[in-house]
Amino acid sequence: MSIKIAVEVSGKSFLPEAHVYKKRFLSLGFKCDIVPKDDYTPDSYDAVVLFHGFHPFWKKYPRFIIGEYHSLSVGRFSRVKDLIKRILNVKADFLVFLNKEVRDLMWFSESDNHVFRGMGFYPSARKSKNFQSREFDVVYCGSERAGVVREVEKLARLGLKIAVVGFYSDREIKNVKFFGRLSSKDAGDVVNNSRFGLNYTPDVFPLNIQDSTKVIEYCGAGIGVITNRYYWVNEFERRWNGKFISLDSIAHSSDIFDYEYVVPDVSELEWDVVVDSMFEKISAKLAPSDNRFSKNF
Known part of the structure; x- marks a missing residue:
């Protein structure tokens, strides 16, 4: 059975990468939908891409979570906001950061389960x-x-x-x-x-x-x-x-x-180049040969 992936988007955000991700997931043989935040059924999907934002751990999500920290908070109490996100956001199985600075300032350490991914263009x-x-x-x-x-x-x-x-x-x-x-x-x-x-x-x-x-x-x-x-x-x-x-x-x-x-x-x-190394790692995590993921099915 093909793994089904949701790419969650908010109506307030402009996320060209969501469409890039969908195209790449489909090309790799996965099923993929772009879905509105808070308006889809998590049980209908095996995995989800979350562009953080605030995604509290007490909510329900698909079984495998790809979490993106692509920006830091701005304005008053920005560091407090980031700390709250770090503590209360759902724990991801795989993380994507804009760069090393964002990773470090969100209090994450180096790991095999993350990649850096900058912005691209069509x-x-x-x-x-x-x-x-x-x-x-x-x-x-x-x-x-x-x-x-x-x-x-x-x-x-x-x-x-x-x-x-x-x-x-x-x-x-x-x-x-x-x-x-x-x-x-x-x-x-x-x-x-x-x-x-x-x-x-x-x-x-x-x-x-x-x-x-x-x-x-x-x-x-x-x-x-x-x-x-x-x-x-x-x-x-x-x-x-x-x-x-x-x-x-x-x-x-x-x-x-x-x-x-x-x-x-x-x-x-170019977007296809920017996401190449990222999807090499993600597809390996989602592949049936990855026992940590496949055991959930």
């Missing part, structure tokens, strides 16, 4: 229009964070045409079009119809150590990156040999158009 994002024929000068693709609208307004005042994907503003801004939340495909279409990509992440912990999906997607699409400066983006630029323009160096629209961008080759960050 390779179709690289199928772009001719640069000159694109509708938008700049795209921001991501969630609303403190300072984002301010930076968008600054660029719009320079006469640049801006696309914002991921949220709506409560007011109209000249030269700015808000698309709200879009599917991965539709968001990619907007990126491909833009000349440059804007990244703005407040330089505060833990946001400044976590992957910027938008930067990876912009590079995957082959467009120049406009960004503020903080630890992760500086390290990413250095590691991948990119060259991004800093927001604080822009005074005129010509500063953006005349800048000598270097868009790095990030083909190693």
Whole structure:
């Protein structure tokens, strides 16, 4: 009997990896559904992927749990929130962390039953229009964070045409079009119809150590990156040999158009590549030859 896996998602979260996981599980011969949190029957599944969040141990879950800690809490009492999650979240059989920092700051130790998995992009994002024929000068693709609208307004005042994907503003801004939340495909279409990509992440912990999906997607699409400066983006630029323009160096629209961008080759960050080593370990845990798992059936 084929093992049936649930990939649990919350309506508030944008999780492109959920669809990547489903595709990979199906290709490996497992059955897999993407299911809404708190609205599926755990007994109908043999295993579940949980994107933590808060998943208290006293609730019922499928018998094998893959738990993901892909971010740390933000705001007031963030470390207290993380400690509560660490103590009260259901114990997973296999763990996935964004990076070593997230693992360590969630008070987990090194183990054979975990992997690190960063963010990726869909390779179709690289199928772009001719640069000159694109509708938008700049795209921001991501969630609303403190300072984002301010930076968008600054660029719009320079006469640049801006696309914002991921949220709506409560007011109209000249030269700015808000698309709200879009599917991965539709968001990619907007990126491909833009000349440059804007990244703005407040330089505060833990946001400044976590992957910027938008930067990876912009590079995957082959467009120049406009960004503020903080630890992760500086390290990413250095590691991948990119060259991004800093927001604080822009005074005129010509500063953006005349800048000598270097868009790095990030083909190693295509989703199928990113999840390869992760799924080698997961499939071994789920395979019938794994006595620890198969004994539950």
